[in-house]
Amino acid sequence: DVKVTQSSRYLVKRTGEKVFLECVQDMDHENMFWYRQDPGLGLRLIYFSYDVKMKEKGDIPEGYSVSREKKERFSLILESASTNQTSMYLCASRRFELNTGELFFGEGSRLTVL
Amino acid sequence: KNQVEQSPQSLIILEGKNCTLQCNYTVSPFSNLRWYKQDTGRGPVSLTIMTFSENTKSNGRYTATLDADTKQSSLHITASQLSDSASYICVVSANTGGFKTIFGAGTRLFVKA
Numbered sequence: 001d002v003k004v005t006q007s008s009r010y011l012v013k014r015t016g017e018k019v020f021l022e023c024v025q026d027m028d029h030e031n032m033f034w035y036r037q038d039p040g041l042g043l044r045l046i047y048f049s050y051d052v053k054m055k056e057k058g059d060i061p062e063g064y065s066v067s068r069e070k071k072e073r074f075s076l077i078l079e080s081a082s083t084n085q086t087s088m089y090l091c092a093s094r095r096f097e098l099n100t101g102e103l104f105f106g107e108g109s110r111l112t113v114l
Numbered sequence: 115k116n117q118v119e120q121s122p123q124s125l126i127i128l129e130g131k132n133c134t135l136q137c138n139y140t141v142s143p144f145s146n147l148r149w150y151k152q153d154t155g156r157g158p159v160s161l162t163i164m165t166f167s168e169n170t171k172s173n174g175r176y177t178a179t180l181d182a183d184t185k186q187s188s189l190h191i192t193a194s195q196l197s198d199s200a201s202y203i204c205v206v207s208a209n210t211g212g213f214k215t216i217f218g219a220g221t222r223l224f225v226k227a
Contacts, residue, residue: 004157035217042118042203042217043158090157102148103205103215105157 003027006091006106013113019078021109023091030096032074033103034058034066037088046089049074050096081113116141118206118218126224131194135221137187137204145209149178149189152201152220161189161202191223199225 007022025032030051035043035058045058047066055066063085067075074093078085088110092103118139127133139147146165150158162171162178164187171178175198177190191198201220208214 040123040219042219044217045215092157102160102163103158105159107157108155 004091004093004104004106006089006109008109009107011109011111013081013111015082015113017081017113019081019111021076021078021089021091021111023074023076023093023106024072025074025091025093025104026072027093027095027104028071029093029104030071031094031101032068033092033094034064034074034076035090035092036060037090037108043090046076078111081111083113085111086113087111116206116208116214116216118204118216120202120204120218120221122221123219124222124224126226127194129194129196129225129227132190132192133194133223135189135191135202135204135223137189137206137218139185139187139204139206139216139218141185141206141208141214141216143209144182144185145207147178147180147187147207148205149176149187150203150205152203154200158201158203194223194225196225196227199223 004025033048034046049068065077091106094101121136148163149161152158164180175192180187203220204218
């Protein structure tokens with residue numbers, strides 16, 4: 001079975017702290033994504049990566065950065081967390097198919113910034 | 115502007131009843147439409163995929179329809195079960211040569227015993 005694993009289900013951080021969210025997939029997928037999910041809004045794309053060491057900004061990249069040093073791992077970094085970054089963060093992966101492939105999601109990481 | 119709108123926002127039904135969820139989109143050029151189910155505290159899981167030429171597709175008690183002319187899709191759930199309580203998200207992908215996938219805000223379904 002396809003598996004996308006996010007390192008932390010729940011995190012509580014203080015304003016200004018650096019936050020790392022890690023995501024690992026075991027399907028050898030080329031594409032990986034980070035989304036945030038807020039009530040009443042659809043999933044919004046933060047960053048995505050087509051392949052190792054490649055990254056592209058999504059719709060809401062401000063305040064975030066990413067790292068993809070290995071194919072199976074895609075990390076989301078909040079350099080200085082702010083309260084408006086309190087959200088559910090979802091990682092996803094997909095085989096390299098232009099816009100047709102199914103996205104496989106992790107369980108999500110719920111981040112609270114105080 | 116590429117948009118996906120779902121209705122209703124939330125829905126409460128009794129176990130055993132049927133229901134239909136709606137999705138309207140303005141994404142262009144259209145590539146495909148997927149319905150995902152997201153259980154509380156879990157990540158979304160794909161239920162169905164529909165391309166331009168497909169009108170209906172079933173997955174067990176779930177039946178999705180697509181009208182590409184009116185840019186509308188529906189997800190019909192037959193004989194609902196308590197385990198159907200979840201959010202259902204309509205996701206439309208655009209065939210732009212790059213990655214463009216638009217998510218609806220979802221419909222929250224509550225099935226009561």
